[in-house]
Amino acid sequence: MTDFLQYLFSGLTSGAIYALIALGFCVVNNTMGIVNFVQVDFVSLGGMIMFSALFAMGLPMLPGLLLAISGVAIVAMVVERFGLRPARSDNHLVLIFLTVGLSIILRGLIKLIWGKNRMALPPLTPDVPIKIFGASILPQALWIIFLTIVAITLLTWFFYRTPLGLSMRAVASNPTAAAVVGIPAGRIRLTSYAIAGALGGLAGVLVTPITTLNYDVGVLLGLKGFAAAILGGFGSFPGAILGGVGLGLLESLSAGYLSSAYKDVVAFVVLLLVLFVRPKGLLGK
Amino acid sequence: MTSKQKFLYFIYLHRTGLTVTGLSLALLLLPLFEDNPYTLGLTNLIAINAIVVLGLNLFIGYAGQISLGHAAFFGLGAYGSAIATVTYEIPPWPAMILVAAIVALVALLVGIPILRLSGHYLAMATLGLNFVVHTILLQWDDVTGGPSGFSGIPYLSFGNFEFDDEVRLHYLLWGVTLLSLLLCLNLVRSGVGRGLSALAGDEIAAAALGVNTRNAKIKIFVLSAVLASLAGSLFAHCYSFVSPDSFTIFTSTDMVIMVVIGGMGSIWGSLFGAALITLLPEWLDLFETYKDFIHGGILVLVLMFLPQGLVTGLVESIKIKLALRRRKNAST
Numbered sequence: 001m002t003d004f005l006q007y008l009f010s011g012l013t014s015g016a017i018y019a020l021i022a023l024g025f026c027v028v029n030n031t032m033g034i035v036n037f038v039q040v041d042f043v044s045l046g047g048m049i050m051f052s053a054l055f056a057m058g059l060p061m062l063p064g065l066l067l068a069i070s071g072v073a074i075v076a077m078v079v080e081r082f083g084l085r086p087a088r089s090d091n092h093l094v095l096i097f098l099t100v101g102l103s104i105i106l107r108g109l110i111k112l113i114w115g116k117n118r119m120a121l122p123p124l125t126p127d128v129p130i131k132i133f134g135a136s137i138l139p140q141a142l143w144i145i146f147l148t149i150v151a152i153t154l155l156t157w158f159f160y161r162t163p164l165g166l167s168m169r170a171v172a173s174n175p176t177a178a179a180v181v182g183i184p185a186g187r188i189r190l191t192s193y194a195i196a197g198a199l200g201g202l203a204g205v206l207v208t209p210i211t212t213l214n215y216d217v218g219v220l221l222g223l224k225g226f227a228a229a230i231l232g233g234f235g236s237f238p239g240a241i242l243g244g245v246g247l248g249l250l251e252s253l254s255a256g257y258l259s260s261a262y263k264d265v266v267a268f269v270v271l272l273l274v275l276f277v278r279p280k281g282l283l284g285k
Numbered sequence: 286m287t288s289k290q291k292f293l294y295f296i297y298l299h300r301t302g303l304t305v306t307g308l309s310l311a312l313l314l315l316p317l318f319e320d321n322p323y324t325l326g327l328t329n330l331i332a333i334n335a336i337v338v339l340g341l342n343l344f345i346g347y348a349g350q351i352s353l354g355h356a357a358f359f360g361l362g363a364y365g366s367a368i369a370t371v372t373y374e375i376p377p378w379p380a381m382i383l384v385a386a387i388v389a390l391v392a393l394l395v396g397i398p399i400l401r402l403s404g405h406y407l408a409m410a411t412l413g414l415n416f417v418v419h420t421i422l423l424q425w426d427d428v429t430g431g432p433s434g435f436s437g438i439p440y441l442s443f444g445n446f447e448f449d450d451e452v453r454l455h456y457l458l459w460g461v462t463l464l465s466l467l468l469c470l471n472l473v474r475s476g477v478g479r480g481l482s483a484l485a486g487d488e489i490a491a492a493a494l495g496v497n498t499r500n501a502k503i504k505i506f507v508l509s510a511v512l513a514s515l516a517g518s519l520f521a522h523c524y525s526f527v528s529p530d531s532f533t534i535f536t537s538t539d540m541v542i543m544v545v546i547g548g549m550g551s552i553w554g555s556l557f558g559a560a561l562i563t564l565l566p567e568w569l570d571l572f573e574t575y576k577d578f579i580h581g582g583i584l585v586l587v588l589m590f591l592p593q594g595l596v597t598g599l600v601e602s603i604k605i606k607l608a609l610r611r612r613k614n615a616s617t
Binding site: 035083086087089091093094096097098100101102103104105107108109111219220223226227230234261262264265267268269271272275276279 | 395424541575
């Protein structure tokens with residue numbers, strides 16, 4: 001029972017991270033109809049900026065966190081404005097390959113600035129495990145779950161209560177009709193990238209104290225986030241959250257009860273199986 | 286028609302056949318002029334990459350789909366041949382065919398459910414497949430040798446004639462590459478290929494014209510996986526050593542870069558793209574440090590300014606310039 005609780009908590013923690021990344025994929029997919037592979041590097045970049053904010057600038061935790069998130073959001077906007085928009089292409093194949101290319105460049109840039117070494121990022125609050133029913137939980141895990149819920153609440157508020165959020169939903173539901181009523185496409189794309197960047201950056205800041213910080217730490221995390229998004233039904237926000245948490249739980253339970261060597265494989269095998277049985281994902285339309 | 290016009294028309298009519306003949310002749314004679322094993326090793330690597338890229342280009346350019354996991358099929362081919370010939374002592378040629386059949390089955394299993402969907406689920410599924418394959422190659426070390434790789438793979442041979450040096454491998458590899466090239470060139474000019482081009486242009490329109498779009502996509506996916514598997518088998522027998530590092534998702538993205546630079550949907554461009562990306566590290570000293578910038582930068586610039594690919598794009602922009610100039614001259 002204690003083991004099970006332990007696996008449950010670790011699954012929820014990684015699931016929350018996957019959900020954040022999956023939401024980032026969904027936002028861009030809904031407004032532009034493409035898979036944004038740069039999302040992968042937003043995660044690494046978030047951790048890296050946090051590292052510099054803490055150790056090079058000497059900022060405390062909270063300003064560092066905010067700086068990292070807004071920094072990645074700005075980089076994401078730059079990527080959209082100067083990386084994707086000049087292509088002026090409607091061809092999805094071209095746009096998706098562009099994001100692959102931009103991701104390679106951004107990863108190179110991160111490698112050049114922060115180097116190839118593994119680094120350690122301190123957790124948000126000191127590491128004193130909390131005991132719940134015999135299972136020990138790191139405070140960082142609680143932070144991850146708490147901040148993910150905050151981010152999801154903020155996103156919901158943004159998409160249902162603000163004019164910009166409402167117009168983004170309009171674009172997602174029918175791009176042509178949205179253009180006809182005068183919703184500016186450029187601003188919507190820029191905002192969707194900023195949100196995707198902020199979510200990816202937040203995931204990076206939260207997860208790197210648990211894993212380690214490395215220039216390509218985001219690749220595997222990002223791919224699992226993408227898998228989570230597809231598992232839940234690509235483009236659906238509740239689906240992304242469900243897919244993320246489901247994937248996280250599945251992974252920690254299989255690592256605990258089956259084998260930890262193939263922990264990373266389980267996620268993709270299950271994804272392939274789900275796509276085989278229910279190709280649109282769990283909550284896809 | 287004057288004899289000069291007749292001659293030009295003949296060349297125009299048989300341009301594909303003549304180019305293939307020219308290329309074959311050049312490749313046939315190359316080892317006579319260039320016997321440096323290092324250079325031949327490089328051109329052999331181009332040949333192996335070209336086989337993968339030809340298949341991938343059919344899939345990306347003609348079926349309009351994304352595969353970011355062709356290194357998985359490449360790796361399955363390489364390791365399949367290695368395990369079949371060394372562990373199970375199956376002769377290399379039948380092993381190659383057997384492995385290709387298994388890879389075709391894997392591609393079919395992945396392709397059938399996912400190609401039913403519109404959108405870009407296949408990008409994810411192939412990425413996932415590549416990841417799974419790479420992890421298994423790394424972790425299952427009793428069978429695959431794990432991170433240290435798999436060595437002692439025999440050379441291919443006909444009777445007593447072994448393909449064991451660069452010159453012999455040159456003829457073998459380029460022979461297979463030319464065969465694949467011919468296959469692709471003929472395929473895209475056949476009814477199936479025309480249907481595929483229609484599919485890449487507009488899926489609904491193609492379906493309305495009677496193209497069985499789902500089947501066509503699955504078939505071309507399996508064909509491209511088989512080509513990648515064959516290239517992988519050749520790779521294993523050519524170097525007699527394979528390691529998981531050659532089959533990561535980054536290898537897959539490199540292959541996509543080759544396709545895009547050569548031009549999506551351009552068969553000849555595949556050869557060019559494979560050659561350029563394989564040779565690039567040889568020309569640039571600083572390549573290792575700035576590899577990401579160069580690869581990513583080339584990909585982004587080509588997609589932004591010449592989305593039809595480097596060669597096709599440049600040729601077309603020159604054609605447009607000439608046509609504009611001709612019209613200007615005619616009007617004055």
